[in-house]
Amino acid sequence: MVFRYDGTLDKLMGDCVMAFFNDPDEQxxxxxxxxxxxxxMVRAxxxxxxxxxxxxxxxxxxxGSAVVGNLGAPQFYDYxxxxxxxxxxxxxxxxxxxFGVDIIVGEATYRAAQEQFLFRCLGVTSVKGRQKAIKVYQLLAPLKEADTTLHSLVSDYEKALSAFQNRQVREALCAFEALAHRFPDDTPTRLMLQRCRNMITGTEPTAT
Structure with a gap:
């Protein structure tokens, strides 16, 4: 699949695959x-x-930017x-x-591909190696293939998330409860519903 879209297969590490694009040829x-x-990959x-x-x-x-090339020693190097x-x-x-989802992208990827795909903002989270929390997105489907139900999930989820981030926790709780009823198998909704309940009971220290 990587080769089908002219990507560069970097390495195989156990059950992990690393690939990149836009090098050696500009894309x-x-x-x-x-x-x-x-x-x-998910569909397969x-x-x-x-x-x-x-x-x-x-x-x-x-x-984003990266250092790409033959790196290593004369005896052993890797592109x-x-x-x-x-x-x-x-x-x-x-x-x-x-988050219980298949694909998560960073904000730069979201901005570069939002005209072609439907994404859902999952909120802001901390990651190892970063002092500041980052905004992350779930990649759901090509826009041309996304039906009204999927668009509705994204729209209503992001409205509920916005209420949570603005400390309107009870409003967010009601919204996520309604979403959980409509989409019982949606893990991000269930996670946010629990966070709302934790905020109300005082066991969730911050809202992000």
């Missing part, structure tokens, strides 16, 4: 290519099970990409488990 639509690969695993357990993939996508952009992509991949 003005590199963010879009990365998003399409991620969505196709739909319905696949091992021992009765459904397989899922977690993908982190970030956009790879390194830098903060790469590190953050790895952190975003790790967040997919926390």
């Amino acid at each position: 003005p639509d590199h963010a879009e290519r990365a998003c399409r690969v991620a969505l196709e 695993l739909e319905g696949v099970e091992i021992g009765g357990v459904a397989l899922r993939v977690g993908v982190g996508i970030n956009t 790879t990409a390194i830098g903060d952009t790469v590190n953050l992509a790895s952190r975003l991949q790790g967040l997919t488990r926390d």
